[in-house]
Amino acid sequence: MRPLPSRPLCAATAGVLALVVAPSIALAQDIEPRAYSNAPIGVNFAVAGLVQTRGGLAFDASLPITDAHIETTGAVFAYARVIDFGGRSGKFDVIVPYMRLSGDADYLGQPVSREISGFGRPAFRVSINLHGAPSLSLREFKGWKQDLIVGASLQVSPPWGQYDGSRLLNIGTNRWSIKPEIGVSKAVGRWTLEGQAAVVFFTDNDDFYGGNTRSQRPLYALQAHAIHSFSSGKWVSLDVNWFAGGRSEINGALRNDLQQNWRLGLTLALPIDRLNSIKLAASSGVSARTGNDFDAIAIAWQHRWGGEL
Structure with missing residues (x-):
């Protein structure tokens, strides 16, 4: 079995970690480098991660909650597989979070507290690289060099997970969400520059707090990433x-x-060996009009197999 270059394949797999940093909060808050990188056809990835958030986290901005101090600790499990779309590479992935939430806030001037644990919303996604990332076998991939990649994806999240319409704070949201996205990735030496644009659509929650119906207009999101790869296989x-x-x-x-x-x-x-790697992530809200003034840290282990590895 021939050794596999660790940098390209390790770099190609961070796309399954989108929800590690914000597993059940909002699809628009995902921070996801390497979402449209290439990898050999037939390779599978399993991810297990831990994430913690702390601060002014608002699970539902329409509630009149102020002075929130909420902490969440969660485990995230994910699976992804690289697939062939008629000569173009793509991925299918599924992500399932489990969370514990605790904290307090003011509701209409009165203090309230909440402590709960349960599954958050899962997410299912299919992505395809439309340009610049052909479907390749392991042998072909070892000699491939990235230039410009253009990709697209569709992510769907069903109304599953913990939800209680009689309580102010929940982990789930009791509604469907659909997120189409386009992305561009350009390699320049050891640097890769990326940009993504997405819109998130929501169905109604007909069991909102107090027996009401809640609707939400679309959320629009942009991401940008500047990635530096090292010869050892590490990247930041x-x-x-x-x-x-x-x-x-x-x-x-x-x-x-x-x-x-x-x-x-x-x-x-950080690659551990040919089949395993660890990823560390952190993010912070720097400007928040509604429900984004929190910090998040995460660590995830990733294992890959298949595709003649």
Whole structure:
């Protein structure tokens, strides 16, 4: 069995870690370098991660909650497989988070507290590299060099996970969300520059707090990443994320909860051996109009197999 170059394949797999940093909060808050990198057809990836958030985390901006001090600790499990789309490479991945939430806040001027654990919303995604990342066998991939990649994806999250319509704070949101996205990745020497644009659509939650129906307008999101790869297989990424929109309606009444938020993050990938790697990630809200003033840290282990590895 021939050794596999650790840098390209390790770099190609961070796309399954999108929800490690914000597993059940909002799809628009994902910070995801290497989402459209290439990898050999038939390779599988398993990921197990831990994430903790702390600060002004708002799971639902339409609730009149102020002075929130909420902590979450979660485990994230993910699976991804590289697949062939008629000569173009792509991936299928599924992510399942389990979380514990605790904290306190003021609701209409009165202090409230909450402690709960349960599964968050899972996410299922299919992505395809439309240009610059052909489907390759392991042997072909070893001689391939990235230039410009253009890709697209569709992520769907069903209304599963812990939810109680009689409580103010929940881990799940009791609704579907659909997220189409396009991405561009350009390699320049040991640097890779990336950009992604997405929009998130939501169905109604007809069991919202107090027996109401909650609707939400689309959220628009942009990401940018500057990634430096090292000869040892390590890579580090400086990440920025912006998202806006998402005003909600309660029984048709529009709320004053427009989101206009920025986050900054850092991701570090460390190969252990040919089949295993560790990733560290951190992010912080630097500008928050609604529900984004929190810090997050995460660590994840990744194992790969198949594809003649």
